[in-house]
Amino acid sequence: MGDVAVGARSGHDGEENRGRPVETAGPVADGAPASGHDSGTEDGRVTDEHSGTQDEGVGGTPPATPPAAKKQRSFWKELPILIGIALVLALLIKTFLVQAFSIPSASMQNTLTINDRVLVDKLTPWFGSEPERGEIVVFHDPDDWLAGEPTPDPNALQTVLSWIGLMPSADEKDLIKRVIGVGGDTVECKETGPLKVNGKALNEPYVYPGNTPCSVDDQGGQFKVKVPEGSIWVMGDHRQNSRDSRYNQSDSHGGMVPVKEVVGRAIVIAWPMNRWDTLPVPDTFDQDGLQAQSSAAAALSVAPQGLALAGVVPVVWWRRRRMAPVETH
Secondary structure (H helix, E strand, O other), rough: OOOOOOOOOOOOOHHHHOOOOOOOOOOOOOOOOOOOOOOOOOOOOOOOOOOOOOOOHHHHHHOOOOOOOOOOOOOOOOOHHHHHHHHHHHHHHHHOEEEEEEOOOOOOOOOOOOOOEEEOOOOOOOOOOOOOOOEEEEEEEEOOOOOOOOOOOOOOOHHHHHOOOOOOEOOOOOOEEEEEEEEEOOEEOOOOOOOEEOOEEEEOOOOOOOOOOOOOOOOOEEEEEEEEOEEEEEOOOOOHOOOHHHHHHOOOOOEEEEHEHHHEEEEEOOOOOOOEOOOOOOHHHHOOOOOOHHHHHHHHOOOOHHHHHHHHHHHHHHHHHHHHHOOOO
16 A cells, blocks of 8 residues: 555654554644644645735745725716716717707798707718708808897807807807708799799798798899809798898899808707707609709718718627627537
């Protein structure tokens, strides 16, 4: 049989101890360690679990120290960072994506009423898309159209919130009207109407009840104009209460609005809640012979949706790869 050692003997007793049982050790002295199963041995020191000292491991080698738990940052210390991130995102959204605007007048009733808040798409123009007939657009005052109109006087908080896009623009000279003609179109009004574009009469259910499509006056209500390329002809839905392209034909642009002055298209009424609605292009602008959108322009108009799809596909593919089962052989 092989050698067997029991207890804490050194193993150098010699040949005379082979095969004989080892004598039982005498009583343990007070204060001395009892055996290899007590609090410690010479080749595997272990501390009491309540002492707070870590194990040294076999052979006296200190074990790897576990990483200390990272102290969680206080919510109040993180709050300014979160606010800063939110403000930056809001500013980016306002600059490149969507901005809120307030309706201050009745020129677009009943489609839009005073104090409505609309959201304006600012992304599409970045891809080269230009305003189309029937769209409601916000544009910068092209040539003192707002001369004599009262100027809002927002307080400091309103100024900051409108600057980052969390409140409607208050101090910019912007107008909102419906696009009637685009570059190359001929727009015409005779008597009380109907309004014609390229010889096609428009059916305009959005015109304010009681108004006629054309205004009978000698200040611009009767007209026939050719819209130059790079410009649009705009009119309010409240035809007899709108100072639009008709009544600014004496300005430097002949009543036209340069496309470069367009901020974006109004896409939805966001506030008040009981007024929430989308702002689609009326069907009358889709009639045959009127809409002559080129394939290139059509491609540009769907550019944002195409980019969104292109961005989603890699994410879906990556997630499917991660969730795919792994075959084992």
